[in-house]
Amino acid sequence: QVQLVESGGGLVQPGESLRLSCAASGSIFSIITMGWYRQNPGKQRELVARITGGGTRVYVDSVKGRFTISRDNAKNTVFLQMNSLKPEDTAVYYCYAFWQATDYWGQGTQVTVSS
Numbered sequence: 001q002v003q004l005v006e007s008g009g010g011l012v013q014p015g016e017s018l019r020l021s022c023a024a025s026g027s028i029f030s031i032i033t034m035g036w037y038r039q040n041p042g043k044q045r046e047l048v049a050r051i052t053g054g055g056t057r058v059y060v061d062s063v064k065g066r067f068t069i070s071r072d073n074a075k076n077t078v079f080l081q082m083n084s085l086k087p088e089d090t091a092v093y094y095c096y097a098f099w100q101a102t103d104y105w106g107q108g109t110q111v112t113v114s115s
Contacts, residue, residue: 004106006107006108007021008021015084017083018082023075035078036094067080
């Protein structure tokens with residue numbers, strides 16, 4: 001079983017930056033795929049960024065050039081550096097992990113970009 005704990009959300013002004021962290025804990029014995037999803041009220045949860053154990057990265061088009069996903073394999077921790085934040089980025093951000101054919105989700109961290 002994997003537990004995911006997110007941190008780093010908050011309230012910022014447009015153009016500012018935030019760095020989200022997600023630490024995976026539990027009985028983990030392999031490199032896992034991890035990523036970030038986000039969701040606003042009334043909208044579908046969407047993939048923001050994903051990174052495999054081998055370092056392959058995928059981003060939604062709206063954040064390319066602004067967000068960077070990275071990981072620390074030794075700690076099974078994934079990061080999301082969010083620069084040039086826009087009001088449209090406001091959402092609850094959920095950490096995601098895929099390990100041994102199972103999906104895991106964090107409880108979410110709120111990111112609010114004022115306008």
